[in-house]
Amino acid sequence: MDKLHITGGTRLNGEVTISGAKNAALPILCASLLTADTVTLHNVPALNDIGTTLRLLKQLGVQSDHSKDGIVHLDASQVTSLEAPYELVKTMRASILVLGPLLTRFGEARVSLPGGCAIGQRPVDQHIKGLEAMGADIKIEHGFVVAKATRLKGTAIRTDMVTVTGTENLMMAAVLAEGRTTLENAAREPEIVDLAELLNKMGARIQGHGTDQIIIDGVERLHGASHQVVADRIEAGTFLCAVGATGGEIMLRQAAPHTMGAVISKLEEAGLTIECGDDWIRGSMSKRPRATGFRTREYPGFPTDMQAQLMALNTIADGTAVIVENIFENRYMHVQELGRMGAQIDIDGHTAVVTGVPQLSGATVMATDLRASASLVIAGLAAFGETTVERIYHLDRGYERMEEKLRSIGAQITRLQEAA
Ligand SMILES: CC(=O)N[C@H]1[C@@H](OP(=O)(O)OP(=O)(O)OC[C@H]2O[C@@H](n3ccc(=O)[nH]c3=O)[C@H](O)[C@@H]2O)O[C@H](CO)[C@@H](O)[C@@H]1O
Numbered sequence: 001m002d003k004l005h006i007t008g009g010t011r012l013n014g015e016v017t018i019s020g021a022k023n024a025a026l027p028i029l030c031a032s033l034l035t036a037d038t039v040t041l042h043n044v045p046a047l048n049d050i051g052t053t054l055r056l057l058k059q060l061g062v063q064s065d066h067s068k069d070g071i072v073h074l075d076a077s078q079v080t081s082l083e084a085p086y087e088l089v090k091t092m093r094a095s096i097l098v099l100g101p102l103l104t105r106f107g108e109a110r111v112s113l114p115g116g117c118a119i120g121q122r123p124v125d126q127h128i129k130g131l132e133a134m135g136a137d138i139k140i141e142h143g144f145v146v147a148k149a150t151r152l153k154g155t156a157i158r159t160d161m162v163t164v165t166g167t168e169n170l171m172m173a174a175v176l177a178e179g180r181t182t183l184e185n186a187a188r189e190p191e192i193v194d195l196a197e198l199l200n201k202m203g204a205r206i207q208g209h210g211t212d213q214i215i216i217d218g219v220e221r222l223h224g225a226s227h228q229v230v231a232d233r234i235e236a237g238t239f240l241c242a243v244g245a246t247g248g249e250i251m252l253r254q255a256a257p258h259t260m261g262a263v264i265s266k267l268e269e270a271g272l273t274i275e276c277g278d279d280w281i282r283g284s285m286s287k288r289p290r291a292t293g294f295r296t297r298e299y300p301g302f303p304t305d306m307q308a309q310l311m312a313l314n315t316i317a318d319g320t321a322v323i324v325e326n327i328f329e330n331r332y333m334h335v336q337e338l339g340r341m342g343a344q345i346d347i348d349g350h351t352a353v354v355t356g357v358p359q360l361s362g363a364t365v366m367a368t369d370l371r372a373s374a375s376l377v378i379a380g381l382a383a384f385g386e387t388t389v390e391r392i393y394h395l396d397r398g399y400e401r402m403e404e405k406l407r408s409i410g411a412q413i414t415r416l417q418e419a420a
């Protein structure tokens with residue numbers, strides 16, 4: 001299993017190109033199942049989760065190629081299987097996103113209950129409830145969601161909570177359903193807007209994406225389209241936290257600052273100077289960070305996927321920050337590892353109280369999930385001495401060439417490859 005070795009204490013300076021968003025690219029790849037024509041995607045990041053999704057689609061019969069420059073062509077004209085097996089689904093939450101497309105286009109699907117980051121229970125009851133409301137017959141059998149329908153029928157669906165992949169699955173199911181579907185309490189994340197824009201290019205009739213009420217008028221069939229995946233706001237936020245922790249100046253290219261309002265304003269509160277253009281962000285830091293409390297919320301609130309990284313910045317801040325994680329019940333697994341580096345963090349239920357220390361000290365730590373891994377890298381970059389981050393396969397699920405990008409702006413970070 002690969003590890004990262006970091007020598008901390010170097011300021012970061014330079015330019016980084018932000019990749020396409022994992023959480024937009026994954027549903028968009030699954031959307032290719034909705035048409036027999038070719039879908040061409042640009043700006044698809046080279047990540048383990050993308051590889052897993054392409055393998056899953058291949059197993060269903062979808063032909064694809066992923067070029068080095070991030071272009072993927074997908075052809076779902078010959079779908080030969082309607083089953084997503086456990087082996088391909090176990091590591092990745094987003095694999096549940098083949099359920100809606102398969103069911104609505106082929107009337108049947110058998111999808112293993114998904115894995116993904118172990119940050120909470122993460123049931124898929126709202127996906128199932130919504131599809132049942134559209135007329136699907138669904139059973140859970142031997143760890144699989146087994147769904148059947150003749151043609152799904154549009155209806156009004158109100159999910160009990162705001163769910164990102166739930167909204168995506170139901171939106172994809174609704175595009176080929178008979179009549180109008182209204183999704184109430186819908187998620188408003190930029191990745192949902194990106195998916196809806198692709199679907200509309202394919203001939204879908206979706207309105208209201210980006211608001212909490214999405215209206216979808218079903219059509220008989222969709223056609224091929226070409227689409228550029230939106231920039232990864234979490235990757236961009238992670239790099240800004242890194243420069244906030246080490247000091248220095250970073251220019252992020254091909255970023256989407258309009259999707260990052262809550263993160264940018266918290267980072268400014270922490271002391272970074274941030275300037276933005278349409279597709280770039282410049283962030284600089286020349287002092288010790290200020291303690292900055294926050295509560296995670298659905299978009300446009302502060303994203304849970306940035307909680308661990310901003311916590312890492314708070315560990316060396318001046319003052320005490322109160323952090324509340326509202327989305328997932330088990331998303332503080334980085335706290336113990338940050339503690340090994342000298343961080344002072346107390347947890348009480350959903351609340352973490354971080355008392356900043358002047359300096360962290362390097363240690364061997366273990367990554368437990370994707371964003372937890374990123375927080376340990378940030379802590380290692382800022383710490384005095386050597387840090388080894390173990391189990392970085394989590395990081396490889398969601399960050400494209402992270403250590404190369406960090407090295408290009410001056411970080412002393414290397415990957416230690418070990419035979420499995
Ligand atoms: C691939 C992808 O896009 N992953 C993102 C997606 O995950 P994901 O789509 O899994 O997250 P959800 O928005 O669905 O989850 C929000 C909350 O609702 C609960 N819930 C959700 C669905 C359901 O049927 N029942 C239920 O109880 C979840 O356990 C969680 O507590 O949004 C999360 C919240 O922004 C992000 O952290 C993930 O990075």
Ligand SMILES: C=C(OP(=O)(O)O)C(=O)O
Pocket residue numbers: 023092093094115116117119305370371398
């Ligand atoms: C939690 C995440 O991913 P997933 O939903 O794929 O587990 C994430 O991207 O931070």
